[in-house]
Amino acid sequence: MPGTETRERLQHAALATLREDGIAGLSARGVARRADVNQALIFYHYGSLFDLLEQAASASVADAVARYQEQFEAAETFSELLAVGRRLHEQERAAGNVAVMAQLTAGAHLDARLATAAQRCLHRWVETIEPTVRRLLAHTPLDGMIDHRGLARAVAAGFIGVELFDGVDADGAQQALASLEQLGQVLEAFNGLGAVTRRAIRAHIQRRLTPQTRPPRTSARRKPSS
Amino acid sequence: MPGTETRERLQHAALATLREDGIAGLSARGVARRADVNQALIFYHYGSLFDLLEQAASASVADAVARYQEQFEAAETFSELLAVGRRLHEQERAAGNVAVMAQLTAGAHLDARLATAAQRCLHRWVETIEPTVRRLLAHTPLDGMIDHRGLARAVAAGFIGVELFDGVDADGAQQALASLEQLGQVLEAFNGLGAVTRRAIRAHIQRRLTPQTRPPRTSARRKPSS
């Protein structure tokens, strides 16, 4: 199938540009130059720059998620989850997928296609993380007290935040990850407590937890496509 | 002092544009139109669009931090810190300061001035949060086990991540915050345990904590100003 290599080059270059220059530095000419491909081919193959980006991001996140799925599933403790997170943060920074997602979310305000691309990426990560978080919580005295769906989203949001933080203050980001790792080890340590102590803690916590009632959220704000 | 109102209008419009259209949708013409000010005045008063943005962001974050300082200092538990965080997230979303910071960090890859602006904003937030986190940790069995400086940065990164997440999936962001609140209540609950139990837990955790040794981080990557 001819043209496949061109498409691959373009997708690769689009993500690389997004990564290095950010959404604000993205342009069809720049991407084409980087891919060493004629600029008009972006529009021939994808129709528009943002459509190229959307497809590139989808393919890339699918790939990354597939590579990490196994590691997430293998995580048995919060420390291990955070270790996977750290590996993800450090290795995928080279591939740059988290940065891509961060830039997509940042650009989501501008264009509906970017918004859907960002949404798809986020959702893929969340649904990868979610079963792991649920499983880990189940092994913990916290089981049933913390909404695993929310926590999975918090973890994903955390990855994005740390990624952007890292772009601005790499040492600070490392400190942040290190402290989370400490926190994870603490949570993990509870699993080593005796059954009696655990039950006591559980009962105590449950007595103090106030029920969660949250007002519904008005969402919906987005501009039409350009 | 004449020209002051023009500057204020421009700063306000610059942040509003950043918030609503993102860094990728920012332009001098757009900002000027929004401020109802002649476009050339941006360059007369600030030299460049990014310089305007830098000053606007600095002024704005200083203002926001000042308003929240008190609430952070008043927080006595992790639940309260998270409640402050939620207020911050929801109220400052109206003012839009977190979004501004997120967009600045996203644009930091492109221009050195944006990078320093983002850095300054982040640093202001971190140094506001840090004493609170330290104080809260001190009231907890976790005292001394978790690096408060890292945790403060993790919290700041979390705010940014949730903000971006919110722009893409508002309900998911709410779930994330809710689960963190649950987690905070759990941590808080430990403070209600008897002194003996707490000491036992502390000893147990400390026995299981592995010492933190982290490889140094190679940072440094940034493009020169345009």
Next chain:
DNA sequence: GTCTATAGCTGGATAGAC
């Protein structure tokens, strides 16, 4: 599928009148 060429536009930034 790939190329050149170019239309048509928007952007940052400046010169110079007031």
Next chain:
DNA sequence: GTCTATCCAGCTATAGAC
């Protein structure tokens, strides 16, 4: 300090030859 007018670089997108 503020305005108009303008230069020119860079952009998306298309038309049409190969």
